[in-house]
Amino acid sequence: MSPVPSESAPRFEKVLIANRGEIALRVQRATREMGLRTVMICSEADRDAPYRQAGDEFVCIGPASPRQSYLNQAAVLLAARATGAGAIHPGYGFLSENAAFAEAVERAGLIFIGPPASAIRTMGDKIAAKRAMIEAGVPCVPGPDAALPEDLASIAAIAEGIGYPVIIKAAGGGGGRGMRVVHDPSALGDAVSVTREEARRAFGRPDLYIEKFLAHPRHIEFQVLCDEHDNAVWLGHRDCSMQRRHQKVVEEAPAPAIPADIVAAVGERCANACRKIGYRGAGTFEFLYEDGAFYFIEMNTRLQVEHPVTEMTSGIDIVREQLRVAQGLPLTISQADVRTYGHSFECRINAEDPFTFAASPGTITAAQFPGGPGVRVDTHVTTGYRVSPHYDSLIAKLIVHAPTREEAIRRMRVALADTAIDGIATNLPLHRELFAEPAFCAGQTDIHYLETWLGERK
Numbered sequence: 430m431s432p433v434p435s436e437s438a439p440r441f442e443k444v445l446i447a448n449r450g451e452i453a454l455r456v457q458r459a460t461r462e463m464g465l466r467t468v469m470i471c472s473e474a475d476r477d478a479p480y481r482q483a484g485d486e487f488v489c490i491g492p493a494s495p496r497q498s499y500l501n502q503a504a505v506l507l508a509a510r511a512t513g514a515g516a517i518h519p520g521y522g523f524l525s526e527n528a529a530f531a532e533a534v535e536r537a538g539l540i541f542i543g544p545p546a547s548a549i550r551t552m553g554d555k556i557a558a559k560r561a562m563i564e565a566g567v568p569c570v571p572g573p574d575a576a577l578p579e580d581l582a583s584i585a586a587i588a589e590g591i592g593y594p595v596i597i598k599a600a601g602g603g604g605g606r607g608m609r610v611v612h613d614p615s616a617l618g619d620a621v622s623v624t625r626e627e628a629r630r631a632f633g634r635p636d637l638y639i640e641k642f643l644a645h646p647r648h649i650e651f652q653v654l655c656d657e658h659d660n661a662v663w664l665g666h667r668d669c670s671m672q673r674r675h676q677k678v679v680e681e682a683p684a685p686a687i688p689a690d691i692v693a694a695v696g697e698r699c700a701n702a703c704r705k706i707g708y709r710g711a712g713t714f715e716f717l718y719e720d721g722a723f724y725f726i727e728m729n730t731r732l733q734v735e736h737p738v739t740e741m742t743s744g745i746d747i748v749r750e751q752l753r754v755a756q757g758l759p760l761t762i763s764q765a766d767v768r769t770y771g772h773s774f775e776c777r778i779n780a781e782d783p784f785t786f787a788a789s790p791g792t793i794t795a796a797q798f799p800g801g802p803g804v805r806v807d808t809h810v811t812t813g814y815r816v817s818p819h820y821d822s823l824i825a826k827l828i829v830h831a832p833t834r835e836e837a838i839r840r841m842r843v844a845l846a847d848t849a850i851d852g853i854a855t856n857l858p859l860h861r862e863l864f865a866e867p868a869f870c871a872g873q874t875d876i877h878y879l880e881t882w883l884g885e886r887k
């Protein structure tokens with residue numbers, strides 16, 4: 430255990446935020462509140478974005494293409510060195526789960542605000558992650574904790590052993606890509622070769638694994654926080670079952686109607702697994718939940734898009750804890766202090782057609798956001814903001830909190846009605862329809878609900 434540094438002699442006083450958009454602003458606010466100085470980076474496409482001016486300094490690090498800017502490790506490190514930043518917060522996406530980058534940051538004598546590179550590497554390999562979780566006593570989806578062999582006959586035998594339907598997944602996959610469901614043996618060969626090719630191209634490694642495809646699970650995840658002093662806590666759970674193409678659209682906390690004793694048992698196992706692997710900072714254990722049982726699918730070793738719903742229900746500022754942990758300070762809370770208050774929802778507002786999902790970059794001619802008790806808006810856009818075609822389409826997150834789930838639903842309906850974004854298409858109409866849907870409003874819908882509903886709506 431390392432000694433606890435004193436708050437008056439911080440390890441760093443200036444943080445470089447290696448990201449863009451709403452999460453760059455979210456991290457910047459936490460950093461400023463703590464009295465730290467901030468450096469924002471931007472690409473040429475984001476040079477005029479108003480949000481980056483609120484920091485102390487900003488550095489334009491390259492052209493619009495992410496590869497030449499937000500993913501360019503050398504450019505990010507150079508910006509940190511040039512501005513004298515002592516730490517780098519990677520946000521989510523981009524370099525946040527890149528173990529080599531975390532190592533390069535530490536090698537440069539700076540602090541990476543995230544877990545040790547070894548934990549990122551283990552959890553970034555979904556096969557290694559599954560193995561580590563089985564060892565830590567965390568229940569996993571049925572299927573081998575090993576890469577698929579090359580020959581189809583052996584793969585077919587494994588699939589037969591698990592029982593169809595099965596899902597073929599890339600060990601290095603992410604963002605809902607590199608996965609294929611196989612319903613019968615005749616489709617197995619094609620699914621394996623197509624996914625292997627996709628894995629090689631998109632993730633730079635061809636390893637695949639196979640597991641049971643669960644028919645009607647919910648996606649339930651656990652937020653954890655750990656420090657360098659052997660403290661690990663879980664902050665409650667979230668339901669992220671509202672997905673399209675394995676991508677989350679609406680999230681809520683807590684997940685409705687899961688017995689508290691089962692939740693606590695899994696939460697404890699997650700916290701224990703963190704101690705076992707020497708985890709540090711914020712992280713999320715993702716599970717599928719079906720017929721009263723939890724099955725681990727993966728761990729995300731970073732801050733997540735949906736972290737605000739847990740902040741609303743726990744009262745804990747997760748980014749502030751990340752910054753404190755990186756300073757070497759202990760968590761401000763122990764497990765006994767963690768409570769869940771009321772209910773929270775988050776709607777991801779994307780610049781896309783609400784029903785065809787085609788991206789809709791362009792200039793926002795008017796932006797109006799809601800307010801009032803229990804309403805939080807995390808966004809970097811304002812009237813006149815130009816949504817670039819180069820980056821993901823998330824432009825705002827509407828978050829509500831209320832004493833009960835029913836009140837939170839009513840609050841979200843009003844918040845959605847009070848939001849207007851003109852000039853580009855957004856998925857606001859989709860959210861408004863969803864929050865009027867009886868089955869969704871009743872809760873406990875599974876991961877297939879949204880796509881089935883969209884299909885029937887046509």
Ligand code: ADP
Pocket residue numbers: 570596602603604605606640641642643644646648672675715717726727876
């Ligand atoms: P990614 O890293 O791309 O987000 P995940 O492993 O987290 O991939 O899976 C994303 C989503 O895909 C899950 O939330 C779930 O909807 C679906 N999924 C993944 N594995 C299974 C499975 N074994 N059975 C059913 N659905 C699955």
